[in-house]
Amino acid sequence: MGLLENKFQDNVVVASLDKILGWARSTSPWYFQFGLACCAIEMMSSAASRHDLERIGMMPRSSPRQADVMIVAGTVTMKMALRVKKLYEQMADPKYVISMGSCATSGGPYWQHGYHVLKGVDLVVPVDVYVPGCPPRPEALIEGLLKLQEKIQTERPLTRKLA
Amino acid sequence: MTPEQIKERISDQFKNSVITNESLGEHQVEINGEDWLNIATFMKNDPKLSFDQLECITGIDTGEEGPLQTHYNFHSMEHRHKIEVVISHDRKDPKVSSIEQVWRIGDWFERETYDMFGIEYTGHRDLRRILCPDDWEGWPLRKDYEGQESFHGIVVPKIKEEEGWE
Numbered sequence: 001m002g003l004l005e006n007k008f009q010d011n012v013v014v015a016s017l018d019k020i021l022g023w024a025r026s027t028s029p030w031y032f033q034f035g036l037a038c039c040a041i042e043m044m045s046s047a048a049s050r051h052d053l054e055r056i057g058m059m060p061r062s063s064p065r066q067a068d069v070m071i072v073a074g075t076v077t078m079k080m081a082l083r084v085k086k087l088y089e090q091m092a093d094p095k096y097v098i099s100m101g102s103c104a105t106s107g108g109p110y111w112q113h114g115y116h117v118l119k120g121v122d123l124v125v126p127v128d129v130y131v132p133g134c135p136p137r138p139e140a141l142i143e144g145l146l147k148l149q150e151k152i153q154t155e156r157p158l159t160r161k162l163a
Numbered sequence: 164m165t166p167e168q169i170k171e172r173i174s175d176q177f178k179n180s181v182i183t184n185e186s187l188g189e190h191q192v193e194i195n196g197e198d199w200l201n202i203a204t205f206m207k208n209d210p211k212l213s214f215d216q217l218e219c220i221t222g223i224d225t226g227e228e229g230p231l232q233t234h235y236n237f238h239s240m241e242h243r244h245k246i247e248v249v250i251s252h253d254r255k256d257p258k259v260s261s262i263e264q265v266w267r268i269g270d271w272f273e274r275e276t277y278d279m280f281g282i283e284y285t286g287h288r289d290l291r292r293i294l295c296p297d298d299w300e301g302w303p304l305r306k307d308y309e310g311q312e313s314f315h316g317i318v319v320p321k322i323k324e325e326e327g328w329e
Contacts (some may be wrong), residue, residue, distance in 0.1 A: 076316045078297045115303055115310040116295065119320050 018156045024066075026152035029096065029145070032067035032087070033060035037074025039101040039135040052101035056145060064090040069148065070125075071141075075103035075110065076118040088125040096152070098144055099127045102134045109134075164211070165188050172212060177202055184249070191234075191248040200260040200286070206237065207265055213241045217262070220272035221255045222280035224306045231257045231280055231305075253284055261287035279304040 005016055014079060031053075035043055047053045061067045064087045076084060088097065098119050100146035102108035104162060112119035128151060164172070170192050174181040182193040194202060206214045209279060214237040221234040230251040238245050250259055261284035263269040273284040274293040281302035284290060292299060301308050312319060 078317065080298075081247055081295075081317055082315055115308070116299075118317065 006155050013144065015087055018158045021157055022153045022155055025094070025155075025157075026061075026149040028057040029068045029148065029152065030059050030061045030066065031069040031071050032091065033062050034087075035073045036076060036080060037065065037103065039073035039104070042135045042138055042141060043071055043073045051138040051142060053142070053145070054147065056142070058145060064088075065092060067091055068094070069096045069098060069145075071098045071100050072104040072121045072125075072127075073100045073135075075108065076121050076124075077116050078118055079116070081118045081121075081124050084121065085124045094152075094155075094157075096128045097121070098124050098129045098131060098141075098148060098150055100131045100141060100144070101136055105130050105132065164242060166192065166244075169212065169244065169246050173202060173206070174208070176205055176209075187249060188247075190245065191247045191249055192314055193251065196250040196252065197258045199250060200262065200265070204266050211242075212239065214239045214246070216240060217266035217268055217272070220269065220276055222282060222304065224280065224304065226306055228294045230254060231282060231289040233259060233276060233282060235262075253278070257282040257283055259283075260285050261290075263287050278302075 008014070035041075045051065046081075047058075053059070060128060064070075066093065068091075070091065088095070099105045103110065103117070104121045107114060107117050107119040111119060118124065125145055129144045130146050133140050136144075164282060165261055166189055170181055173192070173194070180195050180198055182195055184193040186242070187193060205220055216238040218236040218238050219234075221236075223232040223234060223248060225232060231254055232252070233250045235248040235250075236245070236250065252259060257280070259282065261269070261273055263273055263284070263286070270289070271293060273287055273291060276282055277284060277287075278292045278294050279292050291297065295303065296314075299314075300311055312321075
């Protein structure tokens with residue numbers, strides 16, 4: 001610690017505020033609880049006791065106002081795409097999107113002849129992490145979430161950005 | 164009753180209503196759509212037929228040359244017999260009277276067939292799309308259907324079989 005050594009009492013940790021904020025935000029990304037298709041089963045399984053998403057601080061919230069992460073789990077139809085967009089807009093900043101599975105990423109098995117399937121949720125909302133698989137196993141989803149945590153940790157919310 | 168006897172029972176009651184169609188299976192009967200509501204009511208109320216259950220309504224597009232068809236699957240709990248009624252529609256103006264008020268389950272069945280094939284069930288009290296969005300264009304399960312280019316500003320990328328994304 002050099003100069004700061006023994007300057008404070010016990011139980012005081014010194015770090016940059018940006019880093020502490022990044023650490024706090026990345027270890028409690030509450031996700032928005034909604035599923036669109038079969039991927040939702042894997043998402044539920046990830047949250048259940050065997051894989052237990054609460055280990056990494058993730059907890060399902062049933063309202064977009066309280067959620068930080070939206071996991072788009074499943075096939076997004078055109079009818080649903082408008083609703084997904086609306087729900088994303090209702091979430092408070094900072095917000096993140098995970099595209100889970102082939103369908104949400106590119107249309108999946110419906111990419112050519114599915115007339116009513118949105119060919120990738122990134123046509124409607126910005127996506128941070130893509131998780132491949134059909135459907136992805138809970139381990140794959142957890143890896144995607146850890147990648148998202150890494151991304152959140154590198155953010156510097158207090159540092160002024162160059163315009 | 165066998166399907167043959169059911170056909171006879173209907174054609175005895177309604178002259179010229181049963182159309183002979185060799186391409187159908189023996190459990191199917193093609194019926195002229197003009198008097199369909201009366202025939203359906205008769206099929207339900209006649210004690211010998213007593214079709215108290217409408218199991219399914221299916222739309223079929225038989226291709227450019229052929230007509231659009233509606234298939235109705237009926238079952239009688241009382242007599243334990245079944246029949247499939249086929250009605251053909253003109254492709255340009257597909258219309259048939261609704262049986263929604265005879266069998267209540269026909270409500271959603273007819274809405275679904277309307278949604279996918281654009282067959283109009285006249286007399287249906289709430290005929291609107293059931294699966295697609297209300298402002299969807301076209302009838303998706305028709306053979307000449309072409310997908311929309313955009314939907315509410317969302318562009319639908321065209322995908323070619325060999326080249327991939329366009």
